[in-house]
Amino acid sequence: MNAYIITRDNLRTWIDALIRDYTLVAPVREEEKVSLFKPVGSFTEIDLNYTNSTISPKGWLFPQTEEMFFFFTSDNQVNLEDACKPGTTILFGLRPCDVKGIIALDPVFNGTYQDCYYQMRRQNTILVCLCCTRVERHCFCNSMGGGPTNGEGADLLLTEMENGYGIEVLTSRGEELVNKYHQLFAVDGDNRVSKTRDEMGKKLASQFSRKVDISGIKEFLDQHFELPYWNELAQRCLGCGICTFICPTCHCFDIFDQSPDGESGVRSRCWDSCMFSHFTRMAGGHNPRPTKKERIRNRFLHKLKYHRDRYNLDGCVGCGRCINKCPVNIDIRQIIADLQEVARYDQLPLS
Amino acid sequence: MTNCRSHNPLKPFPATIIKVIDETPDVKTFQMVFDNPEVMENFKQKPGQVAQISVFGVGEATISITSSPTRKGLLEFSVKKVGMLTSALHRLEPGCKVGIRGPYGNHFPYEKMKGKDLLFIGGGIGLAPLRALIDFVLAEENRKDYGNIEIIYGARSVDDLCFKYDILERWPQMPGTKVYTTIDRAEQGWEGHVGFVPAYLEEINPTPKNKYAITCGPPIMIKFVLQALEKMGFSDDQVITTLEMKMKCGIGKCGRCNIGSKYVCLDGPVFYLSQLKQLPPEF
Numbered sequence: 238m239n240a241y242i243i244t245r246d247n248l249r250t251w252i253d254a255l256i257r258d259y260t261l262v263a264p265v266r267e268e269e270k271v272s273l274f275k276p277v278g279s280f281t282e283i284d285l286n287y288t289n290s291t292i293s294p295k296g297w298l299f300p301q302t303e304e305m306f307f308f309f310t311s312d313n314q315v316n317l318e319d320a321c322k323p324g325t326t327i328l329f330g331l332r333p334c335d336v337k338g339i340i341a342l343d344p345v346f347n348g349t350y351q352d353c354y355y356q357m358r359r360q361n362t363i364l365v366c367l368c369c370t371r372v373e374r375h376c377f378c379n380s381m382g383g384g385p386t387n388g389e390g391a392d393l394l395l396t397e398m399e400n401g402y403g404i405e406v407l408t409s410r411g412e413e414l415v416n417k418y419h420q421l422f423a424v425d426g427d428n429r430v431s432k433t434r435d436e437m438g439k440k441l442a443s444q445f446s447r448k449v450d451i452s453g454i455k456e457f458l459d460q461h462f463e464l465p466y467w468n469e470l471a472q473r474c475l476g477c478g479i480c481t482f483i484c485p486t487c488h489c490f491d492i493f494d495q496s497p498d499g500e501s502g503v504r505s506r507c508w509d510s511c512m513f514s515h516f517t518r519m520a521g522g523h524n525p526r527p528t529k530k531e532r533i534r535n536r537f538l539h540k541l542k543y544h545r546d547r548y549n550l551d552g553c554v555g556c557g558r559c560i561n562k563c564p565v566n567i568d569i570r571q572i573i574a575d576l577q578e579v580a581r582y583d584q585l586p587l588s
Numbered sequence: 589m590t591n592c593r594s595h596n597p598l599k600p601f602p603a604t605i606i607k608v609i610d611e612t613p614d615v616k617t618f619q620m621v622f623d624n625p626e627v628m629e630n631f632k633q634k635p636g637q638v639a640q641i642s643v644f645g646v647g648e649a650t651i652s653i654t655s656s657p658t659r660k661g662l663l664e665f666s667v668k669k670v671g672m673l674t675s676a677l678h679r680l681e682p683g684c685k686v687g688i689r690g691p692y693g694n695h696f697p698y699e700k701m702k703g704k705d706l707l708f709i710g711g712g713i714g715l716a717p718l719r720a721l722i723d724f725v726l727a728e729e730n731r732k733d734y735g736n737i738e739i740i741y742g743a744r745s746v747d748d749l750c751f752k753y754d755i756l757e758r759w760p761q762m763p764g765t766k767v768y769t770t771i772d773r774a775e776q777g778w779e780g781h782v783g784f785v786p787a788y789l790e791e792i793n794p795t796p797k798n799k800y801a802i803t804c805g806p807p808i809m810i811k812f813v814l815q816a817l818e819k820m821g822f823s824d825d826q827v828i829t830t831l832e833m834k835m836k837c838g839i840g841k842c843g844r845c846n847i848g849s850k851y852v853c854l855d856g857p858v859f860y861l862s863q864l865k866q867l868p869p870e871f
Contacts, residue, residue, distance in 0.1 A: 306599055308644045308687075315602040315623075315644060315685040349854075350839035353596040462848070462868040489843035492598075492836045496645035504644075506598075509842070517844050519834045520649070520671025523807065525847070525871045535846070535870075546849035 238408075240430040241415060241422035244401040251421050252280045255327055255414075259363075262297050263329040264290055274328070285330055285397075288373050289556060293485035294335050295342060297328055298358045302507040305354065305492070309501040320503075323358050327414070330367040330395070333387050334378045334556040338485025339364065340390040344548040345488050354506075363410055366391035368434055372444040375557030377570055379442060380449045383554055386438035396434040403430030449573045451541075451551075457580040458542040462534075466579055470537075470572070471530035473565045478510035480559035480567070481536070486544070486552050489516070511535050537572055597839050600642045600687030601627045605680055606662065611750045612743075615713055616678055617654065617666040620688060631688075633657050634695035635721040636830060636858045640838045641665060641677065642687030649673040650835040650853070653691060654716040656723035658730065663688065666716040666750060692838040693857050696721045696802065696828065705735035707794050709813050711785050711805025712743050715750050717830045717857070718804050722754075726762050735764070738794060742770040742785040742809075746778050768792060786812035796822040804830045814861060824862035831857045831871055847871050 243251060255261050256277060265275045266284040274294040277283055304320040331339075339359075346355035369376075369385035378384060388394030392411030396403040403425060406412045415422055481487040491509040496502025509516060512532050518524040526532050544552030553569060560568045607619040620641075622628040633639070633653050642648045649671070655664035669678045680686070698721065706725060710718050725734045739759060743749045749756075749769065760767045770781040770788045781788055786809065794801075801822055803813050810829060817827050833845035833852040845852040848868045859867075 306596075310644050310685050312683075315687070317599060317602070317687075319596070319599075345841055348840065350597045350841075352839075352841055353598070488841065490836070490841070492648060492842070494645050494647050499645050502645050504642075506842075509836075509844075511843060517834050519832065520674060521668075525833065531870060538848075539843075539846075543846065543849040 238406045239412065239415075240406065240425040240428070241404045242398065242401055242425050242430065243404060243422050247421040248402055249280045251418055252283065252329070254418055255329070256280070258417075260324060260326040261329055262294070262326055267291075283330065285367060286370075287330075288369065288371050289332055289334070289376070289558065291558075292483050293338055293556065293558065294328055294331060295338060295485050297326060298339065298362060299342065299346070299355055299488065299490075299508075302505055303354055305504045305506055307501070307503050308494075308496075311500065323361055325361045325363070326358070327363045327365060329365045331364055331391065332369055332556075333366055333383055333385060333389075333391075334376075334554045335485050336364055336366045336388060336390045337378070337381075337383045337554040338556065341486045341544065341548070341550050341552065341554060342488055344550065363393075363414060364391040365393045365395065365411075365414075368394065368396045368437060369441060370397055370437065372441050372446075373557060373561075374446045375560040376445060376555065377447060377449060377557055378555035379445055380447075380451060380570070380573075381551050381553055381555035384438060385441045386434045394434075396430055396437065398430070398433050403433055405430055405434070447570050449570045450577060451573060453580060454573060454576055455542045455545050457576060457583075458538060461579075461583070462538075464579060466575060467530050467534040470567065471528065471533050473567060474512075474529050474533050475565060476512050476514070476529050476532065477564060478512040479562050479564070481510040481512055482508065483558040483562055485554060485556055485558070486540070511539070537569070540569065541573070541576075597689065598837065600640065600648070600689040603663075603686050603688045605682050605684045605686060607682055608680070611666060611752070612748045614669045615666055615750050616669075617664055617751075618677065618680075619655075620663050620665065620686060621661070622688065623685075628661065631663070631691065633663075633691035633720075635698055635724040636694065636696035636717060637691035637720075638693050638717075638838070638853075638857060639663070639665070639688050639690030640692070640835075641667075641673070642689075643673060643676045643680070644685070644687060646676040647673050648687075648836070649677075650692075650838055652717035652720070652830070652857070654719045656720050656727060658724055658727035666713065666719075668713045690838065692853055694855065696830075696858050698724060701725070701800050702733045703735065703798075705797075705799040706737050707799055707801040708737070708739045708741075709785060709789060709801060709803040709805070710739070710741045711809040712748065713750060714803075714805030714809070715741055715755075716804075718802060719751060719754065721802065722759065726759070726765065731763070735798065737762070737765040738768070738792075739766070740768045740770075740785060740789055740792065742772065742783075742788065744772045746771055746775055784812075785809050786816045789813060789816050790819070793820060796820055796826060800826055800828060802828045802830075824865060825860055827861035829859060829861065829864065831859060833857075833871065 346352035366388035540552035
């Protein structure tokens with residue numbers, strides 16, 4: 238695929254043109270240490286120097302709360318009307334781990350039963366990935382099959398260069414986005430972009446504070462559902478659910494109706510969390526995951542085993558948000574390391 | 589594969605309640621018909637499948653379809669009043685509007701069951717999903733494909749027996765069909781069996797030869813029924829049950845009905861005991 242180079246001035250022109258022609262969602266620095274993906278009205282609102290957004294950008298494909306349809310009932314009739322359809326959106330400046338998060342969500346909302354809400358947004362969304370230039374202390378994408386300069390799954394991949402940005406085209410949709418404004422781009426004739434990206438990748442590879450070994454974890458968990466280890470972890474967990482809220486691959490949701498007059502209203506869905514006790518509690522009172530032990534086990538098994546079982550993809554992309562935000566410092570890297578140790582211990586011959 | 593352009597699987601089809609049958613003080617059976625005859629015609633459920641029932645303004649709940657697919661033109665759902673949605677449903681009368689989407693989940697292996705005797709063991713509202721299969725195999729066009737039918741059914745009291753007409757009158761009159769009914773505690777006016785379902789099952793002591801046992805009921809009943817069946821020599825591949833889990837989407841997205849990496853809404857609700865034993869004990 239083709240590669241181009243754009244100067245900083247032209248990048249500004251390009252982004253302003255994209256804002257004019259599409260809905261552009263990009264990282265915005267809200268306050269100290271809080272950056273979020275938001276629709277922007279001008280280039281100056283965007284902060285491309287962010288490392289990782291506080292909440293993952295998955296909400297642009299799978300909103301925190303989403304109206305599904307409106308209903309109107311009367312004595313003899315009920316009419317359902319679709320909520321409005323989204324236009325084309327550009328998710329600009331996504332970090333590679335978040336692109337990987339979207340790739341992990343895709344098969345969940347696809348399959349025999351297509352999730353029309355996700356599909357509609359996904360088909361109308363162009364993913365512009367931006368290579369990292371820094372590694373945060375909680376980052377571990379390189380342990381989860383990704384990397385800070387690996388834009389796999391995006392339509393365009395941007396790399397910061399000395400006097401501008403390199404743009405690698407990964408899909409035909411990405412190509413269109415460049416072609417439409419071709420006068421702003423110079424063709425990268427001598428692979429400067431990929432060279433710069435490779436160098437950056439090598440430089441960043443050495444900056445990870447921790448590398449974890451995921452190999453054999455799924456196979457171990459296939460054989461070991463009951464582990465005293467989950468009890469230990471559950472004793473620390475507060476069940477606050479922040480890990481699921483900020484996670485780029487968590488997809489649990491609730492469905493609820495709102496109707497001020499009992500006759501017409503809206504059915505919506507909103508993010509829910511497997512860390513909450515009511516999540517699996519049935520109307521009759523039975524709860525298959527009654528304590529934090531079952532719930533925390535479910536979450537980590539989902540990330541390390543179930544997602545793989547169902548979709549052959551890792552359920553964790555190594556963005557490190559849950560590590561950063563957990564109020565009791567539960568660290569999935571440590572869990573993986575602990576499980577490795579439990580697995581080794583399990584294999585030791587009994588003396 | 590559903591296509592978003594033709595239909596959104598999370599959007600129910602409008603339907604109307606045409607009849608409400610009081611089964612017990614807290615169970616009602618609702619007969620429902622889709623408002624669009626074409627939708628009714630195309631709704632092809634298999635025995636054991638479930639559907640999502642909407643009461644607009646209140647929400648949705650997953651309910652097993654209790655009518656057999658051989659009964660065309662309507663769907664029946666037997667609903668125990670336990671939560672928000674089921675309480676709202678219980679307030680509805682014939683003529684009220686609801687929404688239905690589905691059918692969801694797998695189904696009882698009625699093809700594999702051909703040529704076999706069938707033993708149904710139900711407790712309380714647990715008879716509802718079994719009833720779809722019972723009426724399917726008893727339907728005139730299918731009856732010849734199946735052997736003898738035994739139905740063991742129990743409830744707390746006479747009042748709590750669901751489908752009284754079926755268990756006391758209709759099914760016992762069917763050819764090659766035996767119905768054993770029991771209530772937990774003796775009651776004035778009840779001349780039938782008294783005792784818990786698992787104990788009654790052991791008393792009847794059916795042979796496992798050329799037979800499938802299909803059971804559904806409260807978890808504690810299922811537990812002891814499974815133990816009793818094992819004692820009688822039923823293999824894990826001869827025993828089938830159907831599970832209940834909290835569900836929202838019904839299509840494997842919302843993440844709450846999983847047992848291990850299986851979603852009950854997609855991979856269940858019907859499981860052989862042999863499959864159940866492969867799953868983590870989280871149901």
